[in-house]
Amino acid sequence: MRDNTVLKLAFDIATITREKIGMIEKIMQQTEILALNARIEAARAGSSGAAFSVVAQEMGRVSGGINTIARDFRQQVEAHTESIETVGATMLEELTGQRFTDIALNAVEIIDRNLFERSCDVRWWATDSAVVEAVALPDEHRCAHASQRLATILRSYTVYLDLWVADKEGRVVSSGRPERYPGVQGKNVAGEAWFKRALATSDGDAFAVADIANNPLLDDAPVATYAAAIREGGERDGEPLGVLGIFFDWAPQAQTVVEGARLDEQEKTRSRVMLLDAEERIIADTRPENIGRRYPLKRDSRTRGYYAEGGKLICFALTPGYETYEGLGWFGVVECDQARLDETAPE
Template identity: 35%
Template sequence: MGSVKSKDMSTTQIQQGKKFTLEEVVEFIDLIAEKLNSAIDKVDDVNHKTHVLSVNASIEAARAGTYGRPFGIVATNMSELSEETSKITDNMRKDTKEIINVGNMIKTQSKEFRGNRLTDLALVNIDLIDRNLYERTADVRWWATDSNVIDALTKKNQDACDVASKRLGVILQAYTVYYDLVIADVSGNIVSNGNPEKFPSRGLNVSDSRWFVSAMNTKNSGQFGFESVHRSSLVSNNLCLIYSAAVRENGDPKGQIIGVLGVIFKWESLAQTVIVHTPISEDEKKNTRICIVDDSGLILADSDGKMLRDSLDFDQKTSLLSEKKNHIFIEYCGLNCCIAHALSPGFEGYSTGWHSIIIQKLGTAKKAKLVK
């Protein structure tokens, strides 16, 4: 910003009809103001010398008496011209200040526009995720009442488990957003799954898993269990979310729990798709990091691909995440950045409680990478 090279490039780009951002317009206004002030300073310098020269000419004309009278007339004219020039440069300085004020106003408005736009984009991202994941809660509660699932946990024989596996396989063919569907008994032993060829999880124990424990603690069929983004050994260590529901005796909404159905969701397929398709230009993408984080700042989805391997931490993080929707301009990782935020708004009573973050570089405060 402000180097000779960048100024030359700005002029060339204008001549080529390039479209400019508001920030680039402000930069060019600053450049114009700088050049005007430089030109005015030069005029003032010449005018000062002219004024000194006219004073000296007047003195010499007075000493010469009658013979110096013509020089006195010239000196007077030079003095009047100098005064007129001073008035002109004063007015030019005022006009230049007005140009600078306009630039500052545009700068303020452009920052606010950028912040609001990125915040709106962040909100759209987390809203899309909330809406999609709400469907997962409906899926698991519905399928937990399937008679084949109930039979596998009630009859407890190989045939019933095989039938349930085929039924779950049919569901997987229709709902490609899942890696697998698994049925566990009350002890946490997986008795059947829908994709045994790819994920041979039957016989594994999941009694310590959050999704299993949370489902076992539900009071009725309207509730569900959940485990946040993690890498699961049930699906070859892929990143996933697991939604779960208690399977109840005879499908009774308040019946005794006889096991748990878990649906293993392909997290990256949703989250990374949302992030990749965030509607910003290719030029912006080079300077932008788009994330989904939990309350601690742990990255759950990331345009830099550092899911579960990185956490966001910056000044004012606590206050930023405490609000529903906002943005700040701070130095982050050595760069002047706009950090936009939107809290999960929820959908139909369901909310992930996560945060959508967009970090966009505005300029370099010092040489450093945007990522942590």
């Protein structure tokens, strides 16, 4: 049952009541006219019409009484209808706000669960013997073998654009798709934040992650970058020898999440679902033309909630993280057209 079904029924009852009162008032007006005409005719009839005059007067009195009752009833109905509309609009906003806030939370939770897996992938693959050897004992054969291993991973994990192995100086010695991205191998990434943070991690359980950014070496595609230090012997406490960087193909995965939000068809026509980064930059949107713009979220330090502004109801939720993945301070947001919240209710 839709949230506004009960409210619509209340509006319908009020409308029907007003219509029926109007019909009663119209009939009573006709009755009063008939009573007046009857009195006129009784007066013309003189003494022989006296009894009929009494009946006509009584009809007029009864009609007037019913009109008074109908008028009072109408006033009460109008007053209560106004209260119903006020309370109903508030109730509908609360129901919608809570529901859409839950949808916003669900969207950001889904993406964080997905990205938690990426953090697991990078730490695991950084211990692969071929990856370790490519930076521990670098030569053409070992680097080529590492590239083959990375290519095998990419054939199974289709959510990645590429995987890179960089030595301790930041030079990329192996990649998973050298034919598709020929400018990667030999590129120095020592200045990249993800490389520096990964190389500085304390042990093999740690990783580095960068916010969504377009990577010029990957055809300028937006990616979520995860990185982990490649350590001597693949050991947790081994000396860092280089860095493994993995590049999550952000756009199609994120678009699937926002478009898959649990809205019904009517809600989809009046709503948009977004993911925002910690700087309130739109990184996914059911209206993709807005991606990259800043969304001025007014949350007043709240981690979740909703508010109305400019005819819109804005519902939001901060990522709670997932297991060992704390998240990056991202928000799920649902924005809906408030003017159409009760579009099925009568005006």
